[in-house]
Amino acid sequence: MRKPKDFDSELKALADKAKAIKERRVRQLGELVAATGADALDADLLAGALLHAAAMKDAATKEGWRKAGAAFFQGKVRQPAPRPDQQPEGALPLQGGAAPH
Template identity: 85%
Template sequence: MRKLRDFDSELKALADKAKAIKERRVRQLGELVAATGADTLDADLLAGALLDAIASKDATTREGWRKAGAAFFRSKARKPAPRSEREPEGALPLEGGAASA
């Protein structure tokens, strides 16, 4: 006789895995924002810039952004904004800051 499958536990395991993947992606996006120095920007400005990038249909501009991003990831010494221009370690911006994920 074949062993019965426990679909409920399999679905729960898949849901847990999907949740972990989503959390990792959100964390990595936050790390990317910090690594590029974009965490110094007002949340409204950063959101606007990202929305503009999404809406951009200019292939030349998008290719320039892609090349700059690829160069950033290839560089050994990534250069984010100087620490003096960023929030103190562990501090949250007072206004316009992004809510924690």
């Protein structure tokens, strides 16, 4: 006679795996935001831009964004978007610790 399956433990294992995959996805999205320089944007602005992109119906615009994203991942354009208030790499802020505006 065959031993019955332990469905509860299998379900728990699947739930744990799904949770780990979701956590990895969230972490990767955060890394993507940082790698593109979008972490410098205000959260409301970033959310608005993402909402606009998700609602975009124009196929040509989406294709242009897709090509720019593919180039970014292929290393052709690995530099994040320029930030006007960003310190040059390795530079220290002025006295008082505040960055110039």
